[in-house]
Amino acid sequence: MKMDIAVTVNGRKYQEIVEPRLLLSDFLRETLGLTGTHVGCEHGICGACTVLVNGDSVRSCLTLAVRANGAEITTVEGLGTPEALNELQHQFREKHGLQCGFCTPGMLITGMDLLKKYPLASDAEIREGLSGNLCRCTGYQNIVAAIRAVVDQQDGNAS
Numbered sequence: 001m002k003m004d005i006a007v008t009v010n011g012r013k014y015q016e017i018v019e020p021r022l023l024l025s026d027f028l029r030e031t032l033g034l035t036g037t038h039v040g041c042e043h044g045i046c047g048a049c050t051v052l053v054n055g056d057s058v059r060s061c062l063t064l065a066v067r068a069n070g071a072e073i074t075t076v077e078g079l080g081t082p083e084a085l086n087e088l089q090h091q092f093r094e095k096h097g098l099q100c101g102f103c104t105p106g107m108l109i110t111g112m113d114l115l116k117k118y119p120l121a122s123d124a125e126i127r128e129g130l131s132g133n134l135c136r137c138t139g140y141q142n143i144v145a146a147i148r149a150v151v152d153q154q155d156g157n158a159s
């Protein structure tokens with residue numbers, strides 16, 4: 001049995017017929033060709049596969065594509081373009097918030113979620129918010145600095 005699903009991904013509407021067991025991560029990467037969403041652990045630990053579903057960060061490796069039927073999804077491809085990075089991407093570059101880049105899509109999506117929902121007054125809050133995303137290159141300090149820079153800009157006290 002296959003199912004018909006309709007989703008909006010990065011502002012573009014898609015209608016696809018999928019197997020009920022297809023994971024959202026595989027749907028994004030293989031059905032839609034949006035390979036910016038990375039797959040690491042495949043069981044909800046590393047956060048590399050994080051995407052926004054209706055504005056909330058979600059592990060796409062733990063979500064069935066059919067559960068996203070009707071949803072608005074944002075992947076890393078929807079944040080900015082190489083020519084016009086969004087502010088968080090820009091700060092990741094400025095603060096050297098990435099090394100191999102494997103965790104970066106998930107870090108960016110989680111960062112966008114944190115920036116939208118929380119004041120992030122202290123670096124400890126940023127670290128807690130990122131605690132579900134693992135970076136094997138251990139670049140956490142610079143990732144926190146990138147998010148801090150965006151928070152400071154939003155607060156109007158960037159140095």
Ligand code: FES
Pocket residue numbers: 038039040041042043044045046047048049050059060061062
């Ligand atoms: S690949 Fe989904 S949490 Fe690791």
Ligand code: FES
Pocket residue numbers: 097098099100101102103104134135136137138139
């Ligand atoms: S930059 Fe390499 S895993 Fe995070």
